[in-house]
Amino acid sequence: MKILKVAEGVSIKRSIEAGTSEQQEVVKAVIANIRSRGDEALREYTEKFDRVLLDSFFVNEKEINEAYEQVDEQFISIVQEAAENIRKFHEKQLRPSWMTTEENGTILGQKMTPLDSVGVYVPGGTAAYPSSVLMNVIPAKVAGVKRIVMVSPPDREGKIPAAVLVAAKEAGVKEIYKVGGAQAIAALAYGTESIASVDKITGPGNIYVALAKREVYGDVDIDMIAGPSEIAILADETARADEVAADLLSQAEHDPRACSVLVTPSHKLAEEVSQEVEKQLALLPRKEIAAQSINDYGAIYVTADIEEAVETVNQLAPEHLEVITENAMELLGKIRHAGAIFIGRYSSEPVGDYFAGPNHVLPTNGTARFSSPLNVDDFQKKSSVIIYSEKALKDNGEKIAAFARMEGLEAHARAVEIRLENDRK
Structure with missing residues (x-):
């Protein structure tokens, strides 16, 4: 060294991570094609890049059971113990909603809500990554996400590595698809006939996956460009x-x-x-x-x-x-x-x-x-709660209206003042 x-x-x-201009154009074309042609384009890209033609992308229960038969009991036990360690750590990150009451009767707070759906990308290629499954899925489960979708590229026999499927089952994933690359990210972001869209995409991948995540960000959330x-x-x-x-x-x-x-x-x-x-x-x-x-x-x-x-x-x-x-x-x-x-x-x-x-x-x-490690906060969103009291509006209404007029927003000011006037009648 x-x-x-x-x-x-x-x-x-x-x-x-910025990629070449050629790679960027490829990713943009893939995303546009998936958005316009759905499963048909997804099937073509899977045949082109993964060299397998699939009738169905969905991983069924039979394939999950076969995966368990291909790994030994020791591996299953290790995955279960690792999953429990990861779960316990992330449970400590879970934040509750909260409310606080002011002396004038106003109630302010923050409501914590889990995301409705999350897509987890698990890379294939030169190695299998069951650890990536656990690290992405378990914080989402702890946060309370109801729908977790996993995608991973298939091998030439149309299969996902057994270790990855076992980890997914142990982590509680019920929706798994055999798709990879930029096309998988596009499917998660915009949906196809087979795969319904999600609200956030997490998980590592190659340069095409990274560029696709960057491209779809804003239509969906992402964890990071790793x-x-x-x-x-x-x-x-x-x-x-x-x-x-x-x-x-x-x-x-x-x-x-x-x-x-x-x-x-x-x-x-x-x-x-x-x-x-x-x-x-x-x-x-x-x-x-x-x-x-x-x-x-x-x-x-x-x-x-x-x-x-x-x-x-x-x-x-x-x-x-x-x-x-x-x-x-x-x-x-x-x-x-x-x-x-x-x-x-x-x-x-x-x-x-x-x-x-x-x-x-x-x-x-x-x-x-x-920035920080992936954590439970990444799978929740926060809503502010404002319950303003009558006394608080009487005490502060003129200040709020003055602030609005300072910004040139007359309708904002009147929205407050109309309440003050009505209560004086």
């Missing part, structure tokens, strides 16, 4: 080089564009981790992907001291941040920007990916500066 000084500049940001996975590790001389290297590679194997960064004040650790990454890289089944990621986006930044290391991490605003230092908890309050923070040697990033309970759908590409 490249070993750099912070003075040479730090970077984890990439603008690849980029390739990122990890930054803040470590000092107390960290083990082999463990740090393993954690860096855990993200590098995701995607050739994934970014793995070590920030340390220790020159010795920097050298040891660099050597250890090369050593472990040779043993990975996905070594070509991981090697390209490390070569193109991996780096080790050496800082003057731990304070500079913390500030460097805040500049990076990484998706995942591990802190493996002496007295690591003392640094937590100084970290301002990170999607998820893993404290201590035993908090390896995969613990959060699969099992601990916090959500693994996290802000990427520096957006941790202003």
Whole structure:
């Protein structure tokens, strides 16, 4: 891995989510075609991109049962336990509606309402992602969303991986469709004969999925435009080089564009981790992907001291941040920007990916500066409640009317004044 000084500049940001002009045009054409031709276009795109012709996109109960037969009992047990951990964590995020009564009798409040429907995209391709199912579906279920639709691209036999279907069943999904890519996002946003539209779309995908989500935003809500996975590790001389290297590679194997960064004040650790990454890289089944990621986006930044290391991490605003230092908890309050923070040697990033309970759908590409992990709030909306009392309107009505006239809105002012006049009669 490249070993750099912070003075040479730090970077984890990439603008690849914008796509090329050709990719943007392809996505726009796909969306327009789905909107105008529905299932017919969806079937054509599935045959073209997934190389399978489907009579029905819906995953039936027989296919779910077959999926359970293809996985072992241990996997089912692990999924169930992970799902329970995720559920418990997200239940703590649930916010109630509230009301407060003022001395003059006015009641103000906030009503929390779950979204009616949500579409969850689960990527296919080079790996199966049952964890993505749990992380997207369970917060929606906790929030009270009644209709949750899952879409995922089929393989050439017209099937979704068994592990993904089992995870969906365990999470409580009842509506699953074998569609992927930009065409799936368009179907969720605008509906077809087979798939009714939803109010929000969540879940990661390739560049075409990301561009499609960006394109439909406004007609429906989306969670975020997620980029390739990122990890930054803040470590000092107390960290083990082999463990740090393993954690860096855990993200590098995701995607050739994934970014793995070590920030340390220790020159010795920097050298040891660099050597250890090369050593472990040779043993990975996905070594070509991981090697390209490390070569193109991996780096080790050496800082003057731990304070500079913390500030460097805040500049990076990484998706995942591990802190493996002496007295690591003392640094937590100084970290301002990170999607998820893993404290201590035993908090390896995969613990959060699969099992601990916090959500693994996290802000990427520096957006941790202003955004948060996927959470229950993402599946609820808030309505303000205003019950103004007679006394409050008498006390404040003239002020409200004056404010309206200050903005040149006479009808606003009169809407208040007519009530004051009527009560004087």
